Amino acid sequence: MPVDMELEAVLRPTQYPMPPYPPKTITLANGKKMVVRQAVREDVPAILKSVHPCLFIERDYYDIVSARLYGELLAWYRYRVKSEYCLLGQVDGYLVGIVNGRLENEKVGMSYHTLAIDRGLRIGSHLFAAKMEYHMEYLNQESVLIVAESPIGFRRWMIEYPLEKTDIPHELGGGDSYRLTRAIYKAAKPRLVVGDRPVPQELMDEAEAEIKFADDDTIRERIAGLKGR
Amino acid sequence: MRDVAIIGAGMIPFGRRDEDSLMDMLAYASLKALDDAGLGDKSVNAVYVGNMGAGIIQHQTSIASSLVDRLSLLPAAADVVENGPASGGSAVKNGLLAVASGYYDYVLVVGGEKMREITGWRATDFVATMTHPQAEYPYGITLPGMGGMFTRLYMEKYGVTREHLLAVSLKNQEMGALNPYAHVEMTLDREGIFDSPHAVVNNPVAADPLHLYDLCPVSDGAAAIILCPLEMAKKMAKTPVLIAGFGQATDTHTLQEREDPTDLKAVTLAARQAFEMAKLKPGDINVAELHDAFTILEIAESEHVGFFKKGEGGKAAAAGKTRFGGQIPINVSGGLKARGHPVGATGVAQVVDIVFQLRHELPKNRQVKNARHGLTVNFGGFGNNVVSFVLKRIEP
Secondary structure, eight states: OOOOHHHHHHHSOOOOOOOOOOOEEEEOTTSOEEEEEEOOGGGHHHHHHHHGGGGGOOGGGHHHHHHHHHHHHHHHHTTOSSSEEEEEEEETTEEEEEEEEEESSSSEEEEEEEEESSOSSOHHHHHHHHHHHIIIIISOOSEEEEOOSSHHHIIIIIITTTOEEOOOOOTTOSSOOEEEEHHHHHHHHHHHOOOBSSOOHHHHHHHHHOOBOOOHHHHHHHHHOTTOO | OOOEEEEEEEEOOOBOOTTOOHHHHHHHHHHHHHHHHTOTTOOOOEEEEEOSSIIIIIOOOOHHHHHHHHTTOTTOEEEEEOBTBTHHHHHHHHHHHHHHTTSOSOEEEEEEEEOTTSOHHHHHHHHGGGSOTTTTGGGTOOHHHHHHHHHHHHHHHHOOOHHHHHHHHHHHHHHHTTOTTOSOOOOOOHIIIIISTTHHHHSOEEETTEEGGGBOOOOEEEEEEEEEEHHHHTTSSSOOEEEEEEEEEEOOSSGGGSSSTTOOHHHHHHHHHHHHHHTOOGGGOSEEEOOOSBHHHHHHHHHHTTSSOTTTHHHHHHTTTTSTTSSSOBOTTOHHHHHOOOHHHHHHHHHHHHHHHHTTOSOTTTOOTTOOEEEEEEEETTTTEEEEEEEEEOOO
16 A cells, blocks of 8 residues: 655654563473564564454454454554564464563553463463563563453463552553552562573574464364363 | 163263353263163163252253253153262262162263353362361362362372372373363473473462362363163173272261371272172272372372372372373373363263273273273262272173
8 A cells, every 4th residue: 555654754653762572482381392582563464364363262352352462463563553562472483372562651561462372381371471571671661551351361460460450541441450560570570480591593593484373273273172272 | 789781971072162051061971872872762761960060150950850851851760969079970879779779771870060151260169169168168278279288298198299290190181182082182291390490380389289280170071871781781782881889988078077188088998899899809900080180189099999008109100000001090081180070070971981991992092901890989079978980891
């Protein structure tokens, strides 16, 4: 589509400087190594192919989380959101999870979404922890505002950390924000934030070479299959 | 008393079955067992339904009446049997006695539970309703909590280690991955859940010293069998499996009242009764399904039924003696750990799995060679009501 760059200069938000998230590997319960790395804007079309089938899964609010994530990633791809980032989890090159968020300002982060495309391996927990790690340790923020759309998310974030309740509205709407502070992060880190750095070169090469994604039916089976993952 | 055989067995895949109601699941499993038996136009005289929580979770009672109507089995007699997580085993026992007495010839026993329509913590609370209403429940005890305390005591008294528990967890997940009926068809990796520092997230403490993968999942599911007199069973198409022995025993409601909380007396007594009735010994058993709601229970039960001496069960598991192909294969189905634990279904599912083994119907990677005798232990409460069966293959 034609782009008027003069108008684009007005429409595109300015970005806060964001140091990169250093990739890491996590050994999952099944022994597989998950590479957690930061996506670049050019990765978005490939990522959306994995998000798309999740739009039609009602179980555990996958539909709303996927629809919103789809829009947020598209907004990042089309330069319509300020200071957004996206982290990916890949196993054998396959995309197994996505998290994203943005900087509300230099001190406060705004957590967006966590989408596990393979379930039963605590991939969502690992990736959410990586997101908090990014805000606290690499973006040096004071706090992150978070809401949950699913009961599973509420259990994983609000209860497991545990986060503190605020009356601050969240950008996604819904309930008021919960907040991760540096003190909460520091207390939770030993039991929730793991990973090895640097990533072995062959694993990094595999992850960056191609974002592989399973077919729609496989994704639906992994998320909402009869086996109740 | 007549000898009683199992002529049909059926089960639906356990897991999270959002699209099915409890009644759907009970009906599907029942139809599979009826088909398996090839009953044709012979009527089922009575139906026993093992279920623990329909009244609480589904707010539905009289589910046996509903099921016979759903299955067009009217005017068969129909009863619900509620005995906590041993509801399935108790339902099988009631069916067995009904046929053995000579009162009924063809009996359907089905166990089922739908637990995933409530959140995990509400499911844990529901299961905790079996604890003592004054001495235990008000203080916040849960079954995993009891499992944790029991494990700690067992570790201190018998030297059980986390390595021993790990051996059970890895074994049962490995077998569950081969079982199409299992809830969790996923193998686990020692590094991922134990050795790696990342295990702190993958396998967190659930009820110290038990970790996530020491516990069974919360599941939906149903399983069913058809019983009839052995003499009639011999004329049926499928290889009959004789219920050669059964036993049931109880223990104090609260754990604190037991002289030695690590002594699962009801397990010992129930298994002993079953062995005596069958005129068999633990060494005669080729395959067993034990109630491993927590990994420690498989170890403790393997000792209490007589497979191993007290204090040897953990070492035996770690040495591979309870693996498929080992001295006494335990929970080749994946057990409650991997097949899942829809509480009212479990006791029937254990029997179904042993029937498949004794009929030599399973694929090579799960079929115990020349299996002739099997044992089940269905553990209710925290060992306060235990039902055990010894099953025997009848050669065609």
